[in-house]
Amino acid sequence: MKKLNSIADLKAAVKEYKPILDLRENHTDAIPDKRDILVCGGTGCTSSESLLIIEKLKEEIKKAGLEDHAMVHLTGCFGFCAMGPIVKVYPDNVFYVHVKPDDAEEIVNSHIARNEVVERLLFEEPALDYKKVQKHEDMQFYKKQLRVALRNCGHINPEDISEYIANDGYLALAKCLEEMTPQGVIDEMKKSGLRGRGGAGFPTGLKWAAAAENPRLNGHKYIVCNADEGDPGAFMDRSLLEGDPHSVLEAMAIAGYATDSDMGYIYIRAEYPLAIERLKIAIAQAEEAGVLGENILGTGFNFKIELKYGAGAFVCGEGTALIKSIEGNRGEPIVNKYFPTEHGLWQAPTTVNNVETFGNIPAIINKGADWFASFGTEDSKGTKVFALGGKVNNVGLVEVPMGTTLREIVYEIGGGIPGGKEFKAVQTGGPSGGCISSKDLDTPIDFKSLASIGSMMGSGGMLVLDETDCMVDISKFFLEFTVDESCGKCTPCRIGNRRLLEILNKICRGNGTEEDLVNLKSLATIIKNTSLCGLGKCAPNPVLSTLNCFYDEYLAHVKDKKCPAAKCTAMLNYVITHDCIGCGLCKKNCPAEAINGEKKQKHVIDTTKCLKCGACMEKCKKGAIIKE
Secondary structure (H helix, E strand, O other): OOOOOOHHHHHHHHHHHHHHHHHHHOOOOOOOOOEEEEEEOOHHHHOOOHHHHHHHHHHHHHHOOOOOOEEEEEEOOOOOHHHOOOEEEEOOOEEEOOOOHHHHHHHHHHHHHHOOOOHHHEEEEHHHOOEEEOOHHHOHHHHOOOOOOOOOOOOOOOOOHHHHHHOOOOHHHHHHHHHOOHHHHHHHHHHHOOEOOOOOOOEHHHHHHHHHHOOOEOOEOEEEEEEOOOOOOOOHHHHHHHHOHHHHHHHHHHHHHHHOOOEEEEEEEOOOHHHHHHHHHHHHHHHHHOOOEOOHHHOOOOEEEEEEEEOOOHHHHOHHHHHHHHOOOOOOOOOOOOOOOOOOHHHOOEEEEEHHHHHHHHHHHHHOHHHHHOOEOOOOEOEEEEEEEEOOOOOEEEEEEOOOEHHHHHHHHOOOOHHHOOEEEEEEOHHHOEEEEHHHOOOEOOHHHHHHOOOOOOOOEEEEEEOOOOHHHHHHHHHHHHHHHOOOOOHHHHHHHHHHHHHHHHHHOOOOOHHHHHHHHHHHHHHHHHOOOHHHHHOOHHHHHHHHHOHHHHHHHHHHOOOOOOOOHHHOOEEEOOOOOOOOHHHHHOOOOOEEOOOOOOOEEOOOOOOOOOHHHHHOOOOOEEEO
16 A cells, blocks of 8 residues: 555545445446355354355356456455355345355356356345345345445455445544534534443543643643454444454544554453454554554654553453553553543543444544434434344344334344244343333433433343243343453442342242342442442343343242243243153253153153253154253
8 A cells, every 4th residue: 555645645545446346336236247146254254164165256256268368366254244255246136145155156157147147146135035136235234224334344354454445434534634623523512412331331532621621741642442342142243343343443443543642551351362363453554555644644743552452351342441451450440530531541541432433433533413403313323333143033233223113123124933933022231231022122322211211221232032031040140241341440330239149049939039129220220330340331231121120030939939931940941742752862962861761651750859840841853852
């Protein structure tokens, strides 16, 4: 990449590189002469050999002598993770799913060489009676999505800065440096209504304004990108960094200009090797191109970015603990009368935003605050990215306008519950969030609405639960995580959450009492009100929300000694029904030798020996074993 010494050089580069994306942006139903083949290079698809698919496609193209007619490109996450690995062919806009390396030959020889779409690799749309569809816009999964933060994921090669520049990359930074004052940038952020996407939802413009008011300390102010993302099942930030690292770098530089900061740190967990590798590549390319580092685009503005690795501690997602960790200290929250924007990293004014927040900023600057504010609700502007998982057909990464309802996400984008099971709840906000029952499925997703029903936006984890999930067990799962991840600094979190977990374990073992339910709610409320940091204060949320929405289920555990979902193994028995034909498969596969019975006669389970492992139920071909 050549050095861009001025804003004029950048604008010329954008114009020069624009044709790189022509095939991807100008779709056609006519038979094209040239094609771009994009292959998902996110963690999910690379774990299913998508990088090998790229190599195989290149080999087959070379073997067929089609190098002048087709190019293969790595790209970021398309979002439809349940269908990965995904391969997309432009400009005819054909979307292939569940692709394997061995499919490369057929894709090249049929689609590229003979213009014949490989029908067997197309998605079958349940909403259209499983009709095969070629284009992603015809899929229910994408119809209600609006990609702003994820706009480049699945569209450009994250390891090639020229593709980012071709899609107006770094023009937002150039616009700030050339046309806007730092205060003007802050005013635009305020006008956009962008709120932090890391969980707390603090207005971004107000945070930047607070940092801008404070002078540098020892010549420095800092911008910190929180890429710790410790929630179980969350992968929004990771996917954005893997698929579009330059948008985060550009946004951090814009924040640096707005707040008079000269240094940025991306605090990222070491368990994200692919995101780290792509960030390293992007930083090196940006410095080489002159859009990061000293004298950016010849304007005299200096801004450098370094990576700092976290060791996987959940508490380091909290702002003050994160700052302590970057400084090389133990990652613990601190009680501080000052905000980080006054005294943060090494006591200098510090602005901390998460990955998704930064991902929105170049688009806001390029398209305007009014454009961004036109999406969403009065309280929550723009879009939100969610990691949709659990008991839902279309697991993946989704981005929707704020105000979209939970029902739309679960049943339209998510495709409903697998196996015809009944919906039970949605857990939003991870360990800090709450469970939402079916009566609140039509709640619009925004900060205010979710808080009103006892949940929270969080960073964007969304776990769908069905009738086979026990809500007491779900609370226990999240509390186990919180207890394990507590930094231990404050007593309510260190000891209180452990006592909560002990009560939940007692209930799940069938030894709970109604008094335990009273104690559970009382203790959870005390922890919420007295913990030191936001993570500690939110740790009891899964308990409180499930007590509120599913009290009858708790009552069944302590009063009837039954788990309605048949999930808590200590409270259930496996029983062989009269449908048993005496085939002996259950007896043969029982590790405890707890099943008795003669061939072709009904078998019986000895409950005193039964391990409740479920092996018998799994092996029974007649469905003659039930849990009760």
